[in-house]
Amino acid sequence: MNVVIIDYKGGNVQSVRFALERLGVHATLTSDKELIQKADKVIFPGEGEANSAMRQLKADGLDQVIPTLKQPFMGICLGMQLLCRHSEENDTPMLNIIPLDVKRFQTDLKVPHMGWNNIYNLNNPVMQGLNEKDYVYFVHSYFVPVSEYTIATADYPEPFSAAVQYKNFYAMQFHTEKSSTTGTKILKNFLDL
Amino acid sequence: MLTKRIIPCLDIKNGRTVKGVMFENIRDAGDPVALGAEYAKQGADELVFLDITATNEGRKTFASLVRDIARHIDIPFTVGGGISTIPDVELLLHEGADKVSVNSSALKYPSLVEELAKRFGSQCITVAIDTKLTQQGWKVFSRAGTVETEWDTLSWAKEVANLGAGEILLTSMSNDGTKSGFALDITGDVSRQVSIPVIASGGAGTKEHFSEVFVKANADAALAASIFHFGEVPIPELKDYLASQHLPIRL
Numbered sequence: 001m002n003v004v005i006i007d008y009k010g011g012n013v014q015s016v017r018f019a020l021e022r023l024g025v026h027a028t029l030t031s032d033k034e035l036i037q038k039a040d041k042v043i044f045p046g047e048g049e050a051n052s053a054m055r056q057l058k059a060d061g062l063d064q065v066i067p068t069l070k071q072p073f074m075g076i077c078l079g080m081q082l083l084c085r086h087s088e089e090n091d092t093p094m095l096n097i098i099p100l101d102v103k104r105f106q107t108d109l110k111v112p113h114m115g116w117n118n119i120y121n122l123n124n125p126v127m128q129g130l131n132e133k134d135y136v137y138f139v140h141s142y143f144v145p146v147s148e149y150t151i152a153t154a155d156y157p158e159p160f161s162a163a164v165q166y167k168n169f170y171a172m173q174f175h176t177e178k179s180s181t182t183g184t185k186i187l188k189n190f191l192d193l
Numbered sequence: 194m195l196t197k198r199i200i201p202c203l204d205i206k207n208g209r210t211v212k213g214v215m216f217e218n219i220r221d222a223g224d225p226v227a228l229g230a231e232y233a234k235q236g237a238d239e240l241v242f243l244d245i246t247a248t249n250e251g252r253k254t255f256a257s258l259v260r261d262i263a264r265h266i267d268i269p270f271t272v273g274g275g276i277s278t279i280p281d282v283e284l285l286l287h288e289g290a291d292k293v294s295v296n297s298s299a300l301k302y303p304s305l306v307e308e309l310a311k312r313f314g315s316q317c318i319t320v321a322i323d324t325k326l327t328q329q330g331w332k333v334f335s336r337a338g339t340v341e342t343e344w345d346t347l348s349w350a351k352e353v354a355n356l357g358a359g360e361i362l363l364t365s366m367s368n369d370g371t372k373s374g375f376a377l378d379i380t381g382d383v384s385r386q387v388s389i390p391v392i393a394s395g396g397a398g399t400k401e402h403f404s405e406v407f408v409k410a411n412a413d414a415a416l417a418a419s420i421f422h423f424g425e426v427p428i429p430e431l432k433d434y435l436a437s438q439h440l441p442i443r444l
Contacts, residue, residue, distance in 0.1 A: 014289035018264045048314035114444040117195045135443040139316040
């Protein structure tokens with residue numbers, strides 16, 4: 001299987017590569033459009049700030065390519081948010097694939113929402129084999145609200161989308177690659193799609 | 194519900210784990226990758242690796258160790274020790290670290306915190322603060338706790354939060370190595386008055402100390418070293434105990 005991780009200088013891409021390696025899958029790290037288009041599976045990690053990430057994607061021409069992809073695609077963390085329409089983070093227009101907007105947490109709780117939290121209302125093949133309320137690792141200050149596309153929910157303190165699916169785009173707010181055995185199951189389910 | 198994090202800290206010198214008691218008397222406790230993987234298996238929520246090597250050669254060894262850790266461990270980890278420039282941070286994140294912690298360099302150039310947060314995102318920038326109770330109250334110390342700064346601890350904590358730090362690792366030098374419990378007063382003050390997560394460190398000796406720092410000082414996470422390395426407080430037992438105290442814990 002030909003798995004590609006999109007490299008757009010977006011932080012911790014190695015961790016995703018290593019997580020796949022632990023599953024016996026060698027993934028290619030690239031920003032090459034053709035390699036991305038030809039891949040069987042595409043993973044889009046992300047850390048950092050929305051505006052600079054969008055700028056980098058545009059510089060590499062990836063903002064034109066990603067929306068046209070048809071294979072199973074997984075966005076992680078900022079990679080989830082970038083797939084949406086707009087983010088409150090520096091008022092940034094995003095890739096506009098998933099018709100949802102990214103909001104900042106307005107809460108008395110600490111922001112970033114950092115650490116292990118449980119996910120529930122799991123209703124998707126990529127969540128297969130998980131138990132309701134399993135724990136995954138989050139680090140984020142912005143979130144995608146619950147919608148008809150939500151496939152896993154978490155609370156901080158209000159419910160938000162821990163994961164969404166829209167067509168072939170699967171998007172995880174938490175770090176699947178850093179979520180111990182639970183994250184590994186999700187990655188494996190995605191590779192098995 | 195977001196859980197309280199239990200974080201073992203591994204001090205690294207020349208690729209090996211060591212632990213200083215009161216920043217002295219270092220004892221060898223093994224291979225960092227093996228130890229880290231074992232902690233992950235036992236239920237540690239995160240790991241911290243602190244490079245206490247002073248030489249350039251040692252730093253290179255540490256960067257390749259970071260890659261090894263990322264390759265084998267499936268929970269988040271923070272690296273720190275002697276990080277002072279944007280390229281330092283870039284290298285360690287590139288090798289697979291999830292977060293970096295800065296300490297003395299942030300005290301020397303507070304704008305570094307802002308630059309790092311802008312460049313890499315707040316989520317991966319931890320500011321480590323070493324604090325000690327002096328006659329002038331809780332003061333911040335730099336250079337591995339050897340130099341007293343002008344900063345009062347609460348003011349510095351608020352300052353780094355404003356500069357964009359994603360988290361504070363607060364170590365009480367007055368408690369470190371004593372096994373008599375965390376510094377509840379200053380940890381509580383910082384945790385309640387800054388809007389970012391706070392990791393309490395220094396002084397853990399028993400399970401009850403962890404429960405105390407979560408309940409009384411509102412810490413978001415607690416870090417310890419030797420009591421984990423030498424099996425005095427096993428992590429599974431600690432987490433079961435905390436869950437029995439009705440604290441939100443990942444089991």
